[in-house]
Amino acid sequence: MTKEMLQNCGKCGLCLNACPVYKLLKEEQASPRAKLQLIKAYDNNTLASSALLKEIVSKCLMCGSCTANCPSGIDHYSKFMEMRKKMVEDQGETPAIKSLIYLLAREYRIKFGANLARAGQKILPDSFAENYKLGNIPLNNFPTLNTTPFRKASDTIILPDKKQVGTVLYFTGCATNYLYDDTGFATIGILKHMGYKIIIPEDQTCCSIPLLFHGAADKAFKNITTNINAFKNHDVDAVLVDCSTCGEALKNEYPRLIENQGQNPFDTKKIASKVMDILSFIDQHFDRLEFDSTLVEKLSVTYHAPCHTKNNFGAHIIAENLIKKLPFLTYKRTPDFDECCGGGGTFFYEYPDVSKKMVDKKIENAKAVRATYWLTDCPVCRMNLAGNLNNNDNLQVLHPVTIIHSALKQI
Numbered sequence: 001m002t003k004e005m006l007q008n009c010g011k012c013g014l015c016l017n018a019c020p021v022y023k024l025l026k027e028e029q030a031s032p033r034a035k036l037q038l039i040k041a042y043d044n045n046t047l048a049s050s051a052l053l054k055e056i057v058s059k060c061l062m063c064g065s066c067t068a069n070c071p072s073g074i075d076h077y078s079k080f081m082e083m084r085k086k087m088v089e090d091q092g093e094t095p096a097i098k099s100l101i102y103l104l105a106r107e108y109r110i111k112f113g114a115n116l117a118r119a120g121q122k123i124l125p126d127s128f129a130e131n132y133k134l135g136n137i138p139l140n141n142f143p144t145l146n147t148t149p150f151r152k153a154s155d156t157i158i159l160p161d162k163k164q165v166g167t168v169l170y171f172t173g174c175a176t177n178y179l180y181d182d183t184g185f186a187t188i189g190i191l192k193h194m195g196y197k198i199i200i201p202e203d204q205t206c207c208s209i210p211l212l213f214h215g216a217a218d219k220a221f222k223n224i225t226t227n228i229n230a231f232k233n234h235d236v237d238a239v240l241v242d243c244s245t246c247g248e249a250l251k252n253e254y255p256r257l258i259e260n261q262g263q264n265p266f267d268t269k270k271i272a273s274k275v276m277d278i279l280s281f282i283d284q285h286f287d288r289l290e291f292d293s294t295l296v297e298k299l300s301v302t303y304h305a306p307c308h309t310k311n312n313f314g315a316h317i318i319a320e321n322l323i324k325k326l327p328f329l330t331y332k333r334t335p336d337f338d339e340c341c342g343g344g345g346t347f348f349y350e351y352p353d354v355s356k357k358m359v360d361k362k363i364e365n366a367k368a369v370r371a372t373y374w375l376t377d378c379p380v381c382r383m384n385l386a387g388n389l390n391n392n393d394n395l396q397v398l399h400p401v402t403i404i405h406s407a408l409k410q411i
């Protein structure tokens, strides 16, 4: 983004009430408008770098709501990413975030980290796990890591259950691979049922959005090129993601970064043009689903729309309508179904108090509609929502694909 674009901010304030952090803190410095003015002053050399400036810029969920609501078309998202990079260069990074970046920058390190965490989950005494929190989430409320990484447990090429109607690539992301394999198996089950051949490239890796959000674009490049190389030679109908944040990386960030590097963006743009979130894909081909007609119990569900599904893809209404169309459930909308839960990548860890207030409000509203299942299509939202529920809340948080798959007719 150019300095000229930053000048376009007419200070109208429309981004203020779109910003979940501002809405909670009610401080001008938490607003997107103030962040832009500070960035402009820093770029013009009228404001020096400081720990406080880094803190103000970083206290942001990177939810994209300001960009989606700005009448002047300002791309806060890219500007914040650039500024975060400068702040890390000037002020350094915390040891915890540095370690996370180091881990996520290579697949073998992610695997090592997941193995270590899995072993830790087995040996940690309950008393410790109950009382120690990572950010706002008690350790004993974290999901149990997959016994086997999803991509290892599934085949690379999966044939459909019926006459083939097309071929899709599946980008599984780290969360499905290491944390939530139920999402992955349900996605495969639905696509097979619909008649799609599925390709899950073995050597895909982290989409790297956490690295980009933490100003470590240089460290993300190995992952980005690995993913592009793993996906570019397949002639498919769609590249599917089960997490809209991964989708944002593949669709919008990769082409921009590759072009900025002066590399040929042809392959990246070709992949980007086919990226689609799994719920929109299912919705487009809804008539291919056959449900189990013996299901009589009406499940009661509500939905939490992840920020990137809403702000980057505008697909939250498609997701909600898809859920409403499912014949075996009753949908109950909460008044804040499309408001941020405060998970925000590592926001729940870095700003636990702010995050906790956001998620507790969501939980209160979800409990009020008395649903049994709380559906959401983002693994961080799922972890944050489920991680802050109490045992007696009687609400199970799942990706929508899990519930769709469980109701399909066996072929």
Ligand code: SF4
Pocket (backbone or CB within 6 Å): 008, 009, 010, 011, 012, 013, 014, 015, 016, 032, 033, 036, 069, 070, 071, 072, 073, 074
């Ligand atoms: S909505 Fe856009 S133009 Fe208005 S204050 Fe926010 S950034 Fe500036």
Ligand code: SF4
Pocket (backbone or CB within 6 Å): 018, 019, 020, 021, 022, 030, 031, 032, 035, 059, 060, 061, 062, 063, 064, 065, 066, 067, 076
């Ligand atoms: S990205 Fe989200 S949290 Fe960050 S300033 Fe914009 S609206 Fe606020």
